[in-house]
Amino acid sequence: MGGSLSVLGAGLAFGLGAIGPGIGVGFVAGKAIEGMARQPEMANKIQTTMFIGMALAEAIALLGFVLAFVLQAAK
């Protein structure tokens, strides 16, 4: 095992950083499905907004992803 602590940190940065956005994306999808089930005629609008909301939640996970690369490069 030739890894160093920065590699461990990189893994943790992404892993821990993905918890929150994962929960957030799940909430967005779940609530969108609720809305679509209640008002099927609005499904198209809800879907568009859902993807935007997902993308914004996902952006936070991406910051962790970038940080993982930075930490790995900094070893």
Place this chain on the structure above:
Amino acid sequence: MENLGPAVTKLLEELNPFAVLGKGAAPGVELAKNAVVLTNYSFFLIVAVALTAIFFLIASRRMTLVPKGIGNIGEWGVEFVRNNIVLDVMGSEGVKYLPFIVTVFFAVLFNDFLGLIPGMKPGTGTLGTTFAWGIMVFVVYNWVGIKKHGLWKYLKSFLPAGTPLVLAPFIYLLEVISHVLRPFTLGVRLYANMYAGHIVLGIFGIFVVMAAAALGPVTAVVAGLSLAMQIVMYAFEVFVAFIQAYVFAILTAVYMNGAIHAGEH
């Protein structure tokens, strides 16, 4: 399973963004300083962009009221972007910017799909490409906003109306940071999805080959399960390729809409 490590290293070398076309993985290849070469990814990027251009040139060659063949597919694609992205997000005034968003959508889509063909790579699988596209979107939507409102009014519109004077510098700084982060998140999202997807497919491929090569009753089951999983993941990657193109285009439309309606919220 003792040679799993080298196999994974080989997979990562295969996906190395600096691997030069036709010369294999990067470590053995010595490059002159500032040499201009095609990498694996940039080659397939050019192929995919050329395919996009050729597809739409053929599709728009004979434009009739009721299109046939490739023209029909092209029109269906453009209408999909118009109805589901531009009209939904920007309304009828966004139709003016439809050509740009259609181009972005199909360039990303063709790149993603080309990478799914075994032996080929997605042009969008490197951070360089996707980040450049994010910057392009950033420049275009800001240009649209400046053209519509004028530079001074556009810059002023970052500050919501009625902000207390004490908070104004902080809120302005936050708004500017959120704008500057946009090209980063656009680029990294697309790159991460493509790159990670290909690593997952590669890992399951390694499992299949290694478990099948071990020739045992247990490993045969493992190989079968891995193969089934790889097929499922392949279908999922096709879905992801489409969704990422959709998200990239829809965020472009959202940012443009924000620039057009700057200062109205």
